[in-house]
Amino acid sequence: MLQRTLFHLGELSLPVYSTNTVIVGSGAAALNCAEHLYRFFQERGETRPEELLCIVTAGLGAGASNCSGSDKQTYYKLGIQGKTPDTPHDFALTLTQGGCTHGDLALIEGENSLREFYHLVEKGVPFPHNERGGFVGYKTDHDPRQRATSAGPWTSRFMVQKSLAQVRRFGIPILAPYEAIALLTVGEGKARRCIGVLAVNHKDAEEEGFGLTLFNAENVVMATGGPGEMYAVSVYPRYQMGAHGICFEAGAVAHNLTESQFGLASLTPRWNLSGTYQQVIPRYYSTDPDGSNPREFLNDYFPSMRALATAIFLKGYQWPFDPDKVAGFGSSLIDILVEHERRDLGRRVWMDFTRNPMATGRLEPFSLSDLEPEARLYLERSGALQETPIQRLERMNPPSIELYRNRGVDLTREPLEIAVCAQHNNGGFAVDRWWESNVSHLFVIGEQAGTHGVKRPGGSALNAGQVGGLRAAQRIAHAYGPRVPSVSEFLSAVGDTVAAKLEAIRAGIRRAESAPRRAEEVQREIQQRMTDFGGVSRSLEGAARAVDAASRLLVEIRRDGLRIERRRHFLRQLRVEAMCVAHLGYLTAIRDLIARGSGSRGSHLVADPKGILPHPALGSEWRFGPENPALREEILEVWLGEDGEFHTRAVPVRPIPESEFWFENTWEAYRSGRVFE
Known part of the structure; x- marks a missing residue:
């Protein structure tokens, strides 16, 4: 049982929990970190390791790893x-x-x-193996080998379920629903250290103390995922807020925030349409907003049905939009054409699995025998030469059909409305080799940690999340140890900060009635700005305007407040303000990277009136500049300064270490604990 005391603030008594490590978040990375930390403390001789850590989460099972997936969600590992x-x-x-x-x-x-990977296997994640016990792989996007594996559409959900079961067996406390609203720190600059978390217990949010709860900890591990709710067009689970705003305010440095992945996904339900959803070669078409006037819009841009059908097939393992895969009628031309239909023409776009691509104009009828060899051979080896896409999907991946059926969509009868959606942020907060941030004792793991760059193989984020949780747990257990901080020292250090936060909440509620704008309205503005200027198509002029607008909005929020209907909705005010801080940081990084001459890279285009035109039939507004490969050797960092402004700097990429290790020396360093320094 966690140590619990009270913090008396005026007439209020706020609960204070004390432990060694607080893990914020309850996805696959967070739960895995908790498992490892328990084991490491146990191995160090701690008789009640469950009292040395806790998980704090706003919604158990509400994050991306439990709610997101694809046709067969990929886990990327070393080839075996x-x-x-x-x-x-x-x-x-x-x-x-x-x-x-x-x-x-x-x-x-x-x-x-x-x-x-084998830790997941031993917990019961059902990765398929052959009759010899070998885990067979397949090729995913940005993958030169066949390192990918999958447990089906819900790979990461299996990871969450199996890890959660282990956490519960260990008796590790899970406090839910508690929403972190601030990281508590002491010191300044390089001496800054994280010493706890301020959270709101949703169940007590209507009480006089607003459910405010303090967590006194030696270490804090942030694992709240990506900022999916920051985009208007997103495939993240709804209400996936992330916690980037409070990390910025705690002094954490982020990097590579410019590098998000965008790809084709269904809007209702939100789901990635990668892998076999594309490899079965469904029909794409667009309609007017009311669903009338269907048109085979892709046909106008491809020279033959063979080229079109093969490009659709290749979207399966070239799923994220990629500027390098536009030329020569490449698979990413499809993303641009979908965006053109939706953004420029105001039409809706659909995928239909009941029909093959339909021939119009000069295009010949679709035929499985008239595909490029790569596509034809893949379908042959998969036994997927049936007449229609839905029949081929039934042959290759029945769970991908059942997934939609369980969400109220019958792919055998109805199409999916689609868009190019924000799917993953390769960047996040900068971490060292132990996944510790620049703020001492503040660790960041999962998607919130920025360990990826411009491109990454599909499924590598799941591997990174598991490894990050392991490394953070190693550092905490073996270097920082099991100490539980003094409550009195903690309260002395954070009392004024908590009092100020309490007054800010009260002031926000007082201003709510006269505030000119509703919290929901401002949130929609932020989301639309990110989709328009931080999405798949960007420009220096647009990013600069967006930064100015975001800066003005943050000033307005803090000056005028946000309108809410009821007192208990104060959390909406806090979330929207934190989202505004985060999107200002993202847009600042995007503006400054484009200004450095980055060009189009990763999963976004940068407009250039003298640049490359994706297709002669598209307007000049689609011209984009090529990537500047010289900038691959640097990483753009961004942080919130003491002056309240965001700043950026470029730092050199650290190379892959080439050092070799002698066994006897490594063994001695391991026994002495020096390997954890």
Whole structure:
């Protein structure tokens, strides 16, 4: 049981929980970190390790790892099957190939990949193996080998379920629903240290103390995922807020926030349409807003049905939008054409699995025999030569159909409305080789940690989340130890901060009635700004305007407040303000990267009137500048300064370590504990 005391603030008595480590978040990365930390404390001789950590979450099971997936959600690991050799160094080369990735972190993710994969296997995640017990792989996007594996559409959900069961067996406390609203720190600059968390207990939010709860901890691990709710067009789970705003305000430095992934997904329900959803070659068409006037819009841009059908097929493992895959009627031309229909023409776009692509104009009828060899051979080897896409999908991946049926959509009868959606942020908060941020004792893992660069193989984020949780737990248990901080010292250090936050909440409620704008309205403005200026299509002029607008909005929020209907909705005010802070940080990074001459890279285009036109039939507004490869050797960091403004700087990429280790020396360093320094 956690140590519990009270903090007396005026007439209020706020609960204070004391422990060694607070893990904020309850996704696959957070739960895995808790498992490892329990084990490491136990191995160090702690008789009640469950009292040394707790999980604090706003919604158990509400995050991306439990609610998101794809046709067969990929887990990317070191290759272990077949005749093709693989090494952690080769793995790191793949992770760093797109640029802007620290080599030491990439190598650590490779060296710990199998340890974490087999940890998942032993917990019961049903990764398929052959009759010899070998885990067969397949090729995913940005993958030169067949390192990918999958447990089906819900791979990460299996990871969450199995890890949660283990956490519960260990008796690790899970406090829910508690929403973190501030990180508590002491010191300034490089001496800043995280010493706890201020959260709101949703169940007590209507009480006089607003449910405010303090967590006194030696270490804090942030694992709240990406800022999915920051975009208007998003495939993240609804209400996936992330916690980037409070990390910025605590002094944490972020990097690579410019590098988000965008790809084709259904809007209702929100789901990635990668893999077999594309490889079965469904029909794409667009309509007027009311669903009338259907048109085979892709046909106008491809020279033959063979080229069109093959491009659709290739979207399966070239799923994220990629400027390098536009030319020559590449698969990413489809993303641009979908965006053109929706954004420029105001039409809706659909995928229909009941029909093959339909021939119009000069295009010949669709035929499975008239595909490029790569597509034809894949379908042949998969036994997927049936007459219609839905029949091919039933052959290749029945769970992908059942998934939609369970969400009220019958793919055998109805189409999916689609868009190019925000799907993942490769960047996040900068971490060292132990996933510790620049703020001492503040660790960041999962998508919230920015260990990826411009491009990454599909499924590598799941591997990174597991490895990050392991590394944070190692550092905490073996370097920082099991100490539980003094309550009196903690309250002395944070009392004024908590009092100020309490007064800010009260002031926000007082201003709510006269505030000119509703919280929901402002949130929609932020979301639309991010989709318009931080999405798949960007420009320097647009990003600069967006930064100015975001800065003005933050001033207005803090001056005028946000309108809410009831007192208990004060959390909406806090969330929208934190989202405004976060989107200002993102847009500042986007503006400054474009100003450095980055060009189009990763999963976004940068407009250039003298640049490349994706297709002669598109307008000049679609011209984009090529990537500047020289900038692959640097990473753009962004932080919130003491002056209240966001600042950026470019830092060199750390190379992949080339050091070699002698066993006896490593053994001695391990026994002495120096390997954890």
